[in-house]
Amino acid sequence: MVLETVLLSLVVIYLASKVGGELVNKLGLPPVLGELLGGVVIGNSVLHLLVLQDSGVDNAQSLIISLMEITSDLSKSDASLVANAQSEVISVLSELGVIILLFEIGLESNFQDLLAIGIPATLVAVTGVTVPLVVGSWGLIALFHISTIPAVFTSAAMTATSIGITSKILSELGFLNSVEGKIILGASVIDDVLGIIVLTVVASLTRDGEIDFARVAYLIISASSFILGAIIFGNLLNKLFVAIADRLKTRGEIVIPAFIFAFLMAYIASIIHLETILGAFAAGLVLEETDKRKELQRLVTPIADMLVPIFFVTIGAKTSLGVLNPAIPSNQAGLAMAIFLIVVAIIGKVVTGLVVFNPELNRLAIGVGMIPRGEVGLVFVNIGTANGVLSQPLEASIILMVIITTFLASPLLRLAFSVGQNPTVPDAATTYLTVQRERGTGNGEQ
Amino acid sequence: MVLETVLLSLVVIYLASKVGGELVNKLGLPPVLGELLGGVVIGNSVLHLLVLQDSGVDNAQSLIISLMEITSDLSKSDASLVANAQSEVISVLSELGVIILLFEIGLESNFQDLLAIGIPATLVAVTGVTVPLVVGSWGLIALFHISTIPAVFTSAAMTATSIGITSKILSELGFLNSVEGKIILGASVIDDVLGIIVLTVVASLTRDGEIDFARVAYLIISASSFILGAIIFGNLLNKLFVAIADRLKTRGEIVIPAFIFAFLMAYIASIIHLETILGAFAAGLVLEETDKRKELQRLVTPIADMLVPIFFVTIGAKTSLGVLNPAIPSNQAGLAMAIFLIVVAIIGKVVTGLVVFNPELNRLAIGVGMIPRGEVGLVFVNIGTANGVLSQPLEASIILMVIITTFLASPLLRLAFSVGQNPTVPDAATTYLTVQRERGTGNGEQ
Numbered sequence: 001m002v003l004e005t006v007l008l009s010l011v012v013i014y015l016a017s018k019v020g021g022e023l024v025n026k027l028g029l030p031p032v033l034g035e036l037l038g039g040v041v042i043g044n045s046v047l048h049l050l051v052l053q054d055s056g057v058d059n060a061q062s063l064i065i066s067l068m069e070i071t072s073d074l075s076k077s078d079a080s081l082v083a084n085a086q087s088e089v090i091s092v093l094s095e096l097g098v099i100i101l102l103f104e105i106g107l108e109s110n111f112q113d114l115l116a117i118g119i120p121a122t123l124v125a126v127t128g129v130t131v132p133l134v135v136g137s138w139g140l141i142a143l144f145h146i147s148t149i150p151a152v153f154t155s156a157a158m159t160a161t162s163i164g165i166t167s168k169i170l171s172e173l174g175f176l177n178s179v180e181g182k183i184i185l186g187a188s189v190i191d192d193v194l195g196i197i198v199l200t201v202v203a204s205l206t207r208d209g210e211i212d213f214a215r216v217a218y219l220i221i222s223a224s225s226f227i228l229g230a231i232i233f234g235n236l237l238n239k240l241f242v243a244i245a246d247r248l249k250t251r252g253e254i255v256i257p258a259f260i261f262a263f264l265m266a267y268i269a270s271i272i273h274l275e276t277i278l279g280a281f282a283a284g285l286v287l288e289e290t291d292k293r294k295e296l297q298r299l300v301t302p303i304a305d306m307l308v309p310i311f312f313v314t315i316g317a318k319t320s321l322g323v324l325n326p327a328i329p330s331n332q333a334g335l336a337m338a339i340f341l342i343v344v345a346i347i348g349k350v351v352t353g354l355v356v357f358n359p360e361l362n363r364l365a366i367g368v369g370m371i372p373r374g375e376v377g378l379v380f381v382n383i384g385t386a387n388g389v390l391s392q393p394l395e396a397s398i399i400l401m402v403i404i405t406t407f408l409a410s411p412l413l414r415l416a417f418s419v420g421q422n423p424t425v426p427d428a429a430t431t432y433l434t435v436q437r438e439r440g441t442g443n444g445e446q
Numbered sequence: 447m448v449l450e451t452v453l454l455s456l457v458v459i460y461l462a463s464k465v466g467g468e469l470v471n472k473l474g475l476p477p478v479l480g481e482l483l484g485g486v487v488i489g490n491s492v493l494h495l496l497v498l499q500d501s502g503v504d505n506a507q508s509l510i511i512s513l514m515e516i517t518s519d520l521s522k523s524d525a526s527l528v529a530n531a532q533s534e535v536i537s538v539l540s541e542l543g544v545i546i547l548l549f550e551i552g553l554e555s556n557f558q559d560l561l562a563i564g565i566p567a568t569l570v571a572v573t574g575v576t577v578p579l580v581v582g583s584w585g586l587i588a589l590f591h592i593s594t595i596p597a598v599f600t601s602a603a604m605t606a607t608s609i610g611i612t613s614k615i616l617s618e619l620g621f622l623n624s625v626e627g628k629i630i631l632g633a634s635v636i637d638d639v640l641g642i643i644v645l646t647v648v649a650s651l652t653r654d655g656e657i658d659f660a661r662v663a664y665l666i667i668s669a670s671s672f673i674l675g676a677i678i679f680g681n682l683l684n685k686l687f688v689a690i691a692d693r694l695k696t697r698g699e700i701v702i703p704a705f706i707f708a709f710l711m712a713y714i715a716s717i718i719h720l721e722t723i724l725g726a727f728a729a730g731l732v733l734e735e736t737d738k739r740k741e742l743q744r745l746v747t748p749i750a751d752m753l754v755p756i757f758f759v760t761i762g763a764k765t766s767l768g769v770l771n772p773a774i775p776s777n778q779a780g781l782a783m784a785i786f787l788i789v790v791a792i793i794g795k796v797v798t799g800l801v802v803f804n805p806e807l808n809r810l811a812i813g814v815g816m817i818p819r820g821e822v823g824l825v826f827v828n829i830g831t832a833n834g835v836l837s838q839p840l841e842a843s844i845i846l847m848v849i850i851t852t853f854l855a856s857p858l859l860r861l862a863f864s865v866g867q868n869p870t871v872p873d874a875a876t877t878y879l880t881v882q883r884e885r886g887t888g889n890g891e892q
Contacts, residue, residue: 002534003541004716007709014706021696031696071717088448088531089538095449250467250477252751259752260460263453270450271517302745303752305698306705 001078002085005068009090010310012049012064016042017309030165032374033406035309036399039316050317053087057320090314095276097311098379100304102196102277103262105163105375106284107297109189117179121186123355128187128370129194132158132348139344144337146394149205153389156202157381157398158345160195161188162374162406169410170369175417180362184369187352195376196281197223200274203383223274230265230282237261238290245292254292255299261287277379315378318385319399323392334393341401346371346408365416372409377402447524448531451514455536456756458495458510462488463755476611478820479852481755482845485762496763499533503766536760541722543757544825546750548642548723549708551609551821552730553743555635563625567632569801574633574816575640578604578794585790590783595651596835602648603827603844604791606641607634608820608852615856616815621863626808630815633798641822642727643669646720649829669720676711676728683707684736691738700738701745707733723825761824764831765845769838780839787847792817792854811862818855823848 020038021031042049044057051062059065060080068074074082136155140146146154166188175181201219230237241261245254262283269279287296324335353367381398384390390398466484467477488495490503497508505511506526514520520528582601586592592600612634621627647665676683687707691700708729715725733742770781799813827844830836836844 003538003722004713006538006542007545007713007716007722011706011709011713014702014709018694018696018698018702018706022694025696034696085534089535092449092452092535096452099453248464248468250464250471250480252464252748252755255748255751256460256464256755260457260464263457263460267450267453267457270453276449276453299748299751302698302701302749305701305745306749309698309702 001068001072001074001082002089004072005064005074005082005086006089008064008067009050009086012042013039013090013310013313016050016316017313021309028410030169030372030374030406032162032165032312033403035312036316036378036403039313040319040321041316042313043317043319045319045321050090050314051083052090052314052318053084059083059087090310093307094311094314095382097304097307097309098277098375098382099262099266099280100300101308101311101375103280103284104297104300104304104308105192106281106286107288107293107300109163109285110288117182117186120183120356120358122190124183124187124352124366124370125190125194127355128161128349128352129159129191129198131351132344133198135348136341136344139340140337143340144333146337149202150384150389150391150394152205153202153380153384154341154394154398155344156195156198157377157384158341158348158373158401159198160192160373160376161349161370162372162376163188163192165372165374165406165409166369169372169413173410173414173417175365175413179358180365180369183356183361183366187366187370191370192376193227193281196275196278197227199376199380199383200278203275203387204273219273222272223278226269226272226274226278227282227285230286234286234289237286241287242290242292254296255303258283258287258296258300275383311382312378315382315399319381319396320392321396321399324396324400331393334397337393338397338400341397342404345373345401345405362417362422364419365413368409368412368416371412372406373402374406447514447518447520447528448535450518451510451520451528451532452535454510454513455496455532458488459485459536459756459759462496462762463759467755474856476615476818476820476852478608478611478758479849481758482762482824482849485759486765486767486845487762488759489763489765491765491767496536496760497529498536498760498764499530505529505533536756539753540757540760541828543750543753543755544723544821544828545708545712545726546746547754547757547821549726549730550743550746550750550754551638552727552732553734553739553746555609555731556734563628563632566629566802566804568636570629570633570798570812570816571636571640573801574607574795574798575605575637575644577797578790579644581794582787582790585786586783589786590779592783592840595648596830596837596840598651599648599826599830599835600787600840600844601790602641602644603823603830604787604794604819604847605644606638606819606822607795607816608818608822609634609638611818611820611852611855612815615818615859619856619860619863621811621859625804626811626815629802629807629812633812633816637816638822639673639727642721642724643673645822645826645829646724649721649833650719665719668718669724672715672718672720672724673728673731676732680732680735683732687733688736688738700742701749704729704733704742704746721829757828758824761828761845765827765842766838767842767845770842770846777839780843783839784843784846787843788850791819791847791851808863808868810865811859814855814858814862817858818852819848820852 016038017035020034024034024037025031041047044051047063049063051057051059053059060083062083065079065083068082069079133155136158137151140151140154141148167185170181170184197220200223201216204219241257244257262280265279265283266276270276287293323331324338325331326335349370350367352370353363356363356366377398381390381395385395462484463481466480470480470483471477487493490497493509495509497503497505499505506529508529511525511529515525579601582604583597586597586600587594613631616627616630643666646669647662650665687703690703708726711725711729712722716722733739769777770784771777772781795816796813798816799809802809802812823844827836827841831841
């Protein structure tokens with residue numbers, strides 16, 4: 001009966017993700033937003049079709065379970081058992097989805113490309129991580145009297161720009177290959193890494209409940225060493241991977257070794273108290289360096305298409321957006337907090353343009369291009385809710401922040417390019433990148 | 447902690463599947479056999495790395511759970527909870543694997559091609575289903591005093607030739623395009639359908655515990671109508687599918703609608719008391735008729751590569767081959783039964799060649815080509831164990847039957863072609879097929 005319930009849940013999740021994704025896509029917005037909203041509609045906030053365990057609502061009362069009782073002779077007494085098993089399976093599928101997502105992002109992040117625009121991108125990334133983290137934490141503690149750990153955790157959720165969303169907006173506007181576009185993309189890859197490291201540190205603090213600076217140092221060092229180690233030993237690991245994949249003669253000769261590596265890295269990351277997604281991301285980075293990259297990306301795409309929407313839809317489904325309903329007076333504090341987060345999230349990234357020194361570039365556009373948050377912010381919500389560190393208003397505020405920053409990014413970026421300088425033309429961009437590359441590693445492969 | 451345990455289990459499962467698959471492939475045997483044997487090695491029979499719930503061994507004692515206790519601070523008291531959640535998740539993943547497998551088989555089965563060699567293939571298929579079912583049931587009841595339902599269930603597991611294994615052997619021997627090869631393949635598709643219908647009927651009987659002929663009639667009619675209905679309405683459904691897929695602009699535009707359809711068909715099949723895999727198979731058959739077929743097959747391949755090995759490895763892992771250990775005297779009855787099943791499985795398919803009337807064909811080779819059992823037989827084991835209808839010796843006997851028939855098929859087929867007539871040459875084959883096709887539907891697409 002569990003299998004049938006999972007099948008029905010997947011049908012509902014896929015319908016929500018596709019209807020939501022396609023509708024917002026028609027409006028010129030990124031599909032991930034629609035998947036999230038699709039989840040909000042079928043979940044705790046609206047329809048109660050998909051209700052998962054520990055989301056504050058009785059999962060045996062969900063419409064999917066009721067439908068199972070009607071169609072499949074599921075007895076009332078078994079309903080709760082089946083509902084819990086369904087929750088468990090859907091949760092693991094959704095976490096496999098985010099692991100595959102980070103593996104895929106790693107697989108698309110080229111280190112050499114990053115080094116080429118390394119200096120401005122790093123400055124933008126570090127500024128864009130620091131400002132929201134510091135200002136957000138300060139505001140939540142001083143203005144809203146949130147305790148330190150949830151405040152830091154919530155602000156950390158604002159650190160990472162969404163690579164997927166920002167690259168999609170840039171490509172739709174035709175600015176993907178401008179220098180501004182390259183810097184935005186490079187910075188969003190770097191702040192993803194920083195964001196995941198911040199997440200690892202903060203999430204581990206929430207488990208212990210107090211801030212121990214020795215522990216913070218340990219985590220920062222271990223997370224950085226883990227990523228650096230993956231890069232340094234990467235050359236050995238990816239040669240090993242290619243050698244193995246070349247020898248295998250049976251089906252799955254690329255996908256299965258790649259997943260063995262990714263899942264093992266995720267597991268090892270968890271053993272040393274880092275996040276599983278950090279391991280998957282590092283695995284993707286390592287395998288990006290091989291000549292199987294293209295083939296592997298092609299193979300991972302349909303797997304990601306199958307699993308990643310489960311992650312976004314369940315995140316949406318678990319949220320109770322009702323806690324921010326402005327019609328209810330007791331929600332005012334939560335709503336004020338959400339507005340504060342949104343303002344910090346926007347300003348905290350717009351200022352990053354200031355640290356780009358090249359006056360020929362449209363610095364406002366660079367800052368604005370960093371605004372959209374997405375996957376990593378939602379990963380924070382997922383972990384924060386699982387750890388019990390995020391109250392319902394904080395959780396809903398982060399989700400609202402992700403939704404609003406994503407909504408605003410496309411029109412604001414168009415505005416920034418129209419009021420300021422035009423994006424630096426591809427020719428100049430090529431020269432710029434070439435110069436940087438010659439200074440850098442000299443690897444010109446795109 | 448459940449996620450980490452699942453990740454570790456997947457790493458172990460993938461290692462077992464690849465090591466097993468590659469080793470047997472080196473010996474010229476089909477990889478699926480190696481995945482099964484890999485599962486036997488890591489499971490209940492040997493290493494106890496992967497132990498699943500309801501397999502007769504305490505799953506909290508598995509090596510994977512012990513490893514989690516060592517590496518991830520999993521406490522003894524939580525071990526059993528985590529082990530049960532891991533079992534639940536891995537079981538659902540493995541069942542999703544077999545659903546995808548049957549969807550993929552459906553997607554590769556072309557109705558028009560089957561109609562072209564329809565008459566001899568149908569005769570071979572019907573004979574090859576009837577003889578093992580009748581002789582096996584009779585023998586198990588009369589000689590081994592097994593009660594009717596387990597006897598019929600076990601014999602039903604011998605009905606379906608493995609499309610995957612037999613097509614691989616034929617292609618390795620270079621006989622895939624001979625008339626004999628076409629008939630073998632056509633017959634194995636047809637006996638898969640018949641086998642799944644038999645499975646549906648028998649599995650439903652095992653749930654009720656008694657044979658009610660009205661119910662048998664209902665199930666045969668509903669299963670046949672389900673498949674026929676899918677084919678008849680298939681033309682509408684696949685037009686709808688193409689229209690939807692063509693309109694979608696966001697990622698997963700083919701895979702997600704296809705899975706919504708496949709999972710919905712699987713769910714509907716389960717509602718009307720058929721097997722979920724029958725629904726997935728029918729969905730594959732319907733989508734095979736669209737011009738998205740090639741693209742969909744390409745996209746489903748890596749997903750199948752990821753999920754299908756989980757099915758074969760867990761089947762192997764759940765088996766206790768020790769119950770057939772000849773060194774233990776009490777196992778003699780079980781062992782005799784296993785030998786009986788193997789003999790019936792071989793003879794029951796070899797005789798199918800006799801019903802092919804064309805004297806120019808190598809009829810022995812056709813019969814021998816039908817010998818290997820695989821996926822569908824293992825699906826029977828899975829369902830029979832879940833329903834509690836198969837005793838451990840019966841379960842182990844079926845698995846041994848699958849292993850031995852697969853081992854023997856390749857050398858026996860080579861022998862059959864060398865002692866009898868050469869396979870009918872491609873030219874003659876083309877003529878033969880063309881004639882049949884003109885009589886049939888006239889659809890010449892390959």
